[in-house]
Amino acid sequence: MVKPAKGTTTLAFIFKEGVMVAADSRASMGGYISSQSVKKIIEINPYMLGTMAGGAADCQFWHRNLGTKCRLHELANKCRISVTGASKLLANILYSYRGMGLSVGTMIAGWDETGPGLYYVDNEGGRLKGMRFSVGSGSPYAYGVLDNGYRYDMSVEEAAELARRAIYHATFRDGASGGVASVYYVGPNGWKKLSGDDVGELHYRYYPVMPSTVEQEMFEVTGA
Amino acid sequence: MFMQIFEYNGSALVAMVGKNCFAIASDRRLGVQLQTIATDFQRISKIHDRLFLGLSGLATDAQTLYQRLVFRHKLYQLREERDMKPETFASLVSAILYEKRFGPYFCQPVIAGLGDEDKPFICTMDSIGAKELAKDFVVAGTASESLYGACESMFKENMEPEELFETVSQALLASVDRDCLSGWGGHVYVV
Secondary structure: OOOOOOOOOEEEEEEOOEEEEEEOOOEEEOOEEEEOOOOOEEEEEOOEEEEOOEOHHHHHHHHHHHHHHHHHHHHHHOOOOOHHHHHHHHHHHHHHOOOOOOOEEEEEEEEEOOEEEEEEEEOOOOEEEOOEEEEOOOHHHHHHHHHHHOOOOOOHHHHHHHHHHHHHHHHHHEOOOOOEEEEEEEEOOEEEEEEEEEHHHHHHHHOOOOOOOOOOOOOOOOOO | OOOOHHHOOOOEEEEEEOOOOEEEEEEOOEEEOOEEEEOOOOOEEEEEOOEEEEEEEOHHHHHHHHHHHHHHHHHHHHHHOOOOOHHHHHHHHHHHHHHOOOOOOOEEEEEEEEOHHHOEEEEEEOOOOOEEEEOOEEEEEOOHHHHHHHHHHHOOOOOOHHHHHHHHHHHHHHHHOOEOOOOOOEEEEEO
8 A cells, every 4th residue: 555645745945044844744544634633844853854755654763763873973973963964874774775665755954064954865765955845745836835935035934934835835735735734943053843833724814704795594494 | 646536526425314304515625636626616406495416426427417417307397397306306316327337427426305294305326326215314425434433423313403504514524624535614505
């Protein structure tokens, strides 16, 4: 029962103040929603985040494994591992398991001595450095909103709102995304969770219901 | 993502019997596999004031089937000078579906109506016309398993219209919250 498309929406982008990371929280098995409250943003260490798309077990395990390897690097070299190094570690591990059926589409986002860093790593062993990424079945919809509203010099609040909106629009159109839109910010002092809003409530915030004429009212039925 | 033909558009339908009344409800999403196309799609149509038809499954077949059935009912009205009884209409739907036994309409209808002396009538059938009559509730669509569970636990005999409305709505909303392919609110008709 391997699902080829990863039923989720995650995104991350670099801007002037750091990295913004956001994701939905729905887990689906075919058409069935198995959970609406999955943590898809994984805290590797206090200054690095990983996003989960694909197999939940695969992502959780290998991110935790990566966290262990990063800590070992710190102890052996007396300095924090860079985002470049961490993503390379993960990519090499995934490459060695290539063809065995792991399903991982992750973004490693963090802040190191060279500033903000963002890499996309997947189960094929691919590793890409970039400024904006979105992963999952809802990613085309998120890219539409993200690419349209992106500017490098945004404030933290503007970037958070852009990320939240992009996730909301993806959950609107994509059936496999939904639940809660979580937004995290990675800055020079590490990551911080900014918000977790239910996408149903975001819908009414962005598109409030206008009072309209009532088409049919319930009335008492006489002599039934 | 590979999906079956019945899950191409996504749907959720439920009909419930109350005290001299019935309720029929559907979700409002129309999708193409995982992508949502519309959030205000009508799946339930009125045949006459005391007979409603809901069609789940492939949306194009639902629309065509509805048009054919309205046509047949209008002919019946002209000939018999009265509306069709729900039981008769159910037999008509069943016959029309079985005509296409080896190239079927990919729909599951839910029929709800008030018969003589305001006795509520509900039934559902599979895509080739096998009728399933029930005294309490019937369900159809991609969320049908969740709907069975929700209705089974929430249903009570002889509910008044207001309580029936609440029950049907809550059962529908709870079930579509567990289905990627249906949702975006509901249309509920209580007669």
